[in-house]
Amino acid sequence: MTGIHFDQLMPDDRRRQKIFEGDIFIYSPSAASMSLCQLTRTLLTEAFGPHAAQTAQDFISPDDYVELLADLRPSYTSHPRVRSLIKETLIHLGLDSDDTYLKQPDLRAMTSGLLNAGPGLLLEAHRDTWYADPFSQINWWMPIFDYTTESGMEFYPDYFTKGIENDSEFYDLREWRASGMAQAAKRKERVAGDNSMAREKPNTSSDLRIVMPPGAIMLFSAAHLHATTPNTSRKTRFSIDFRTVNVQDVISGASADNVDTAARGSTLGDFSRLSDGSKLRPDKLKNKIEEV
Numbered sequence: 001m002t003g004i005h006f007d008q009l010m011p012d013d014r015r016r017q018k019i020f021e022g023d024i025f026i027y028s029p030s031a032a033s034m035s036l037c038q039l040t041r042t043l044l045t046e047a048f049g050p051h052a053a054q055t056a057q058d059f060i061s062p063d064d065y066v067e068l069l070a071d072l073r074p075s076y077t078s079h080p081r082v083r084s085l086i087k088e089t090l091i092h093l094g095l096d097s098d099d100t101y102l103k104q105p106d107l108r109a110m111t112s113g114l115l116n117a118g119p120g121l122l123l124e125a126h127r128d129t130w131y132a133d134p135f136s137q138i139n140w141w142m143p144i145f146d147y148t149t150e151s152g153m154e155f156y157p158d159y160f161t162k163g164i165e166n167d168s169e170f171y172d173l174r175e176w177r178a179s180g181m182a183q184a185a186k187r188k189e190r191v192a193g194d195n196s197m198a199r200e201k202p203n204t205s206s207d208l209r210i211v212m213p214p215g216a217i218m219l220f221s222a223a224h225l226h227a228t229t230p231n232t233s234r235k236t237r238f239s240i241d242f243r244t245v246n247v248q249d250v251i252s253g254a255s256a257d258n259v260d261t262a263a264r265g266s267t268l269g270d271f272s273r274l275s276d277g278s279k280l281r282p283d284k285l286k287n288k289i290e291e292v
């Protein structure tokens with residue numbers, strides 16, 4: 001069973017526990033998330049001008065599109081106002097700024113048929129844990145413009161509690177960072193190894209597609225099997241996503257179950273504290289983890 005909670009405010013500890021059990025939470029736009037949405041639109045308008053961001057794909061070659069995204073995404077990720085608006089969004093939803101750690105946001109552009117590589121790679125069925133993300137991680141996803149069931153993302157909730165054959169055993173975070181990541185960001189064609197993907201096709205007959213207005217936000221476990229929906233809407237779908245962990249979960253081991261992940265390494269060191277930006281140091285937590 002996957003529960004969908006709409007605008008349900010509850011203590012964050014309880015909400016995280018439900019997310020670790022597979023539930024999904026959706027929140028209507030807030031003042032902070034709408035400001036984030038507006039800022040993102042402004043940056044997209046500047047980057048794609050004179051074209052409208054959602055239809056620029058009809059006027060820009062794949063090569064130029066990749067170059068444009070390769071410039072835009074890092075500047076978006078490091079934009080100070082982006083981080084501060086994410087922080088406001090999280091605090092508004094009841095997260096503790098001392099215990100919550102945030103990983104850098106990512107801006108996604110899923111074109112309708114133009115690109116399936118590099119920054120526009122269509123992510124087939126996967127769990128983020130296959131890429132060495134922690135099981136206590138919560139994923140946040142927010143659309144920037146209207147979209148449809150033909151241009152968003154999809155979940156395969158049946159697989160939250162059952163495994164699927166996958167290549168995560170070949171994923172080593174350190175090796176990926178040493179060699180694969182930089183090349184993949186500039187690729188114009190997809191090559192094997194860009195994704196750690198399911199080896200078998202999941203049964204998609206009960207896939208779940210949630211459509212939300214711009215500025216609304218969705219929370220789900222990093223252990224959910226999910227995918228990019230192939231975009232057939234003729235408009236590029238823009239969304240932002242980011243990830244959080246609560247340090248108390250890291251210490252106590254509260255998390256989703258591992259049903260099939262064998263990736264090596266952990267991205268925990270990429271997270272920084274919401275209140276002061278200090279890095280999460282898993283090595284420093286070791287004693288506390290052993291005490292529990």
Ligand SMILES: [Fe+2]
Nearest residue numbers: 123127128226
């Ligand atoms: Fe994902």
